[in-house]
Every structure is written in structure tokens, then in C-alpha cells.
Amino acid sequence: MAYWEIKNVALRGVTGTVPNNPVKSAELDIFTQEDAELFDSTVGILNRYLAPDDVCASDLCYDAAERLVAGLGWEKDSIDVLVFASVTGDYKTPPTSSILQDRLGLPTSTFVVDLPMGCCGTLYAINMAGNMLSAGTVKRALLLIGDTASRMGSYKDKSRVPLFGDAGMAMALEYDATAEKIAIEMNTLGSGYKALMTPHGGYRHPITKEDSFVEEDFGNGIIRAPKDALINGMDVFSFAITKPPVSIKKMMERYELTIDNVDYFLIHQANKLIVDRIVKKLKLPLEKTPYDLQEFGNLGGASIPMLMTYNLADELQSRPLTMVCSAFGLGLTWGTMVLKTQRVRVLPINKI
Amino acid sequence: MTNIEKLNKIFCDVFSVEESALNSEFNNCTVEGWDSVHQLSLTSAVEDEFDIMLDAEDILEFTSYDNAKTVLAKYDINL
Numbered sequence: 001m002a003y004w005e006i007k008n009v010a011l012r013g014v015t016g017t018v019p020n021n022p023v024k025s026a027e028l029d030i031f032t033q034e035d036a037e038l039f040d041s042t043v044g045i046l047n048r049y050l051a052p053d054d055v056c057a058s059d060l061c062y063d064a065a066e067r068l069v070a071g072l073g074w075e076k077d078s079i080d081v082l083v084f085a086s087v088t089g090d091y092k093t094p095p096t097s098s099i100l101q102d103r104l105g106l107p108t109s110t111f112v113v114d115l116p117m118g119c120c121g122t123l124y125a126i127n128m129a130g131n132m133l134s135a136g137t138v139k140r141a142l143l144l145i146g147d148t149a150s151r152m153g154s155y156k157d158k159s160r161v162p163l164f165g166d167a168g169m170a171m172a173l174e175y176d177a178t179a180e181k182i183a184i185e186m187n188t189l190g191s192g193y194k195a196l197m198t199p200h201g202g203y204r205h206p207i208t209k210e211d212s213f214v215e216e217d218f219g220n221g222i223i224r225a226p227k228d229a230l231i232n233g234m235d236v237f238s239f240a241i242t243k244p245p246v247s248i249k250k251m252m253e254r255y256e257l258t259i260d261n262v263d264y265f266l267i268h269q270a271n272k273l274i275v276d277r278i279v280k281k282l283k284l285p286l287e288k289t290p291y292d293l294q295e296f297g298n299l300g301g302a303s304i305p306m307l308m309t310y311n312l313a314d315e316l317q318s319r320p321l322t323m324v325c326s327a328f329g330l331g332l333t334w335g336t337m338v339l340k341t342q343r344v345r346v347l348p349i350n351k352i
Numbered sequence: 353m354t355n356i357e358k359l360n361k362i363f364c365d366v367f368s369v370e371e372s373a374l375n376s377e378f379n380n381c382t383v384e385g386w387d388s389v390h391q392l393s394l395t396s397a398v399e400d401e402f403d404i405m406l407d408a409e410d411i412l413e414f415t416s417y418d419n420a421k422t423v424l425a426k427y428d429i430n431l
């Protein structure tokens with residue numbers, strides 16, 4: 001069983017940056033007005049911020065990181081760990097985290113790692129960095145979680161284009177012997193990996209000019225080539241409404257959590273259909289289940305810190321909160337984190 | 353409104369068709385635009401209308417007008 005209790009680690013701050021390019025569903029080339037209306041009412045994603053071709057996830061994360069470090073008053077020399085959780089790194093090699101160490105002016109003594117774990121990115125980042133900080137030999141970690149998922153697929157794929165938005169988030173973790181433990185459980189269903197994948201571009205199927213760029217029409221407005229990321233909507237939906245609720249329930253039972261003693265349930269904002277169903281299945285009160293997908297779309301791993309930044313800024317800064325966070329996606333992987341915070345610094349979202 | 357009238361209205365609204373189009377040939381292969389968004393919109397509307405919660409496998413089965421009726425029978429919805 002993949003399950004952790006991370007002691008002595010506190011979340012100190014969070015913020016995020018999005019490209020200053022809001023796009024409504026009806027403005028997407030692939031939609032008619034009627035398509036856009038059905039999509040908005042069903043999937044619930046009315047707006048998303050899309051990065052231009054020359055903006056990477058690392059650029060958005062860099063902005064968020066600089067602001068957060070300054071906002072917390074952290075000396076850059078005091079940062080020991082830098083995690084970059086993204087499936088849209090700058091290059092195939094080297095890891096983007098090493099580039100960001102230099103860009104951010106962090107010391108060469110910084111431990112860096114890339115985590116290409118998709119929508120569970122925040123849970124993986126907190127799990128890895130948190131476990132590193134727990135012993136106290138290193139004290140501070142900067143977690144950068146972001147993607148430009150809009151750039152991964154075909155612009156002619158109606159099943160994918162409207163779902164995703166782009167963002168870069170920064171979270172700050174610090175060793176703190178008085179912190180409440182962070183509990184995380186993770187799961188993997190590798191047999192389902194084909195539901196979310198980019199078929200060509202790795203070493204199983206390297207990019208070739210003969211076939212990687214050849215577009216195929218799959219019907220219903222789905223045109224893409226093997227180099228493009230794909231999403232099998234029904235398989236993902238079936239997975240997402242089945243597995244995460246079981247994990248959430250298990251963690252709530254383990255920690256004797258109820259609807260009453262949890263302040264918020266942060267559910268990965270995949271789309272309204274999925275989040276609504278998880279909420280309904282677990283009978284979660286809507287006032288404790290914030291949504292931001294109507295504004296940002298599916299942000300992949302950045303989803304949970306964006307909920308903290310966009311929906312919970314005032315409360316995170318003013319009182320202790322108990323949050324149950326659920327993520328699910330690529331792999332297929334899913335997990336639940338119980339996070340109890342003291343006062344957390346939350347800086348406003350920046351648009352660049 | 354009877355249950356079958358309710359179901360027909362949902363299909364007509366989601367696919368923008370006349371009730372006369374609903375027959376045993378009405379399925380995800382023959383209906384243009386029947387994608388996952390339409391299918392999930394359909395199941396979501398059915399759940400709201402009949403106050404039920406479909407299992408994941410039943411949502412995946414909702415691929416035709418006839419299948420919809422078969423699935424609803426499992427939830428004791430008499431059509």
C-alpha cells in the first residue's frame with residue numbers, strides 16, 4: 001500500500017501565474033456557437049487562459065516562484081529542494097528543474113527533480129519534497145507545478161482542445177516541528193495508460209517525418225496525428241468517477257474525518273461532469289467543494305494549488321484549514337492527500 | 353409527462369432532433385456528433401430527470417436509444 005504520513009512539514013505559501021490570454025469556448029475555432037453552448041453547460045469550462053507558442057510552463061512557474069519567494073521573504077540561498085512537476089518541460093533533456101535552478105538564482109547546492117506525473121503532480125511534488133524535508137536535514141522546498149497542456153495536442157481535436165488551460169503554480173514547503181502531519185495515499189492503474197497519452201515522441205515510437213505528422217480524422221471533430229496528445233473521454237470519465245471516491249473515502253475513514261470536520265474538499269478540476277459526480281457520490285456539500293474550472297479549465301497538476309489561490313486565499317491566510325485533496329490522471333494514477341494548514345501566504349494570481 | 357416522454361425529450365434536446373428520429377437505429381454510430389460530451393450530457397440529464405445515479409459501466413452502455421431504455425429498466429424506471 002502506497003501511503004505516507006509526512007511529519008514536520010508545513011505549507012508556507014502558494015501562488016500562480018497564467019498567460020494573459022483568456023479564451024471563451026465560443027472563441028475556439030473548432031466550435032460552432034451551438035457546440036460551445038452545449039460544452040459550457042455540460043463540461044462547465046467557460047474560459048481558459050492559453051499560452052502562445054513561445055511561452056513554456058517553466059516561464060509561468062518562474063514568475064510564480066519569483067513572486068512567492070519575495071512574498072515570503074525567503075533568501076534564495078535558503079532553498080534546498082526544487083521540484084518541477086510538469087509534462088511540458090522546456091526540452092526532452094535536460095530536466096527543466098535544473099534550468100530553473102539557474103534562472104531563479106538558487107544555489108548550486110539545490111536538489112532538483114522533474115516529475116512528469118500530470119494531474120497528480122501536486123500530490124507527487126508534496127509527497128517527494130515533504131518526505132525529503134521531514135527529517136530536517138534540508139529545510140525549504142519550492143514546488144513548481146504547471147503545464148502548457150494546450151500546446152500538447154492538435155488544435156483540430158474537439159475532444160481535447162477545449163478542456164485544458166495553461167498555468168504555472170508555486171508552492172513553498174518548510175521544515176516545521178510543530179506542523180500537523182500531511183497524509184497521502186497514491187495508486188496506479190498502469191493497464192489504463194492508453195486513455196491519456198502522446199503516442200509518438202518517446203523512444204517507443206520516436207518522431208518520424210513519415211508517420212508522426214500524418215493527421216487522421218476520427219470523426220466528431222477529432223483530427224490529430226500520432227505526435228499529438230490524445231484523451232479517450234469515456235475511459236477517463238469511467239476511471240475518474242470510480243477510483244478517486246474510493247480513495248477519498250478510505251482516507252477519511254482512516255483519519256476519522258467527516259463532512260463536518262473537513263473545511264474543504266479540493267477535487268482535481270478535470271471537468272464539471274467528473275467533479276459533480278465525485279461530489280454527488282460522496283455527498284459532499286457544495287459550499288465545501290470549490291470549483292474554478294469555469295475560469296481556468298483543466299490545469300492538470302496545477303489544479304489543486306490553483307483552487308487554493310483562486311478560491312481559498314482569504315481563508316488560508318486567516319485561519320487553520322483541514323483540506324482533503326483528490327487528484328487523478330495520467331498513468332493512470334490517483335490519490336488523496338489530507339493537508340492541515342496553519343496560516344498560509346497566498347499571493348494573487350498574476351497574468352503575463 | 354410519462355417516463356418515455358421524459359426520455360424522448362432528453363434525447364431530442366441533447367441531439368436537437370425531432371421525436372420521430374428516435375428509433376432502434378438511433379445510436380453513436382449513426383448519429384452525427386454523438387461524442388463523449390453528448391453522451392455524458394445525456395446521462396447527466398437522465399440522472400437529474402429520474403433522480404438516479406448511474407454506475408460507470410451503465411454510462412458507458414448509453415450508446416443508443418435502445419440501450420438507454422435497457423439501462424433505465426435496471427434502475428426500475430418503467431418506460
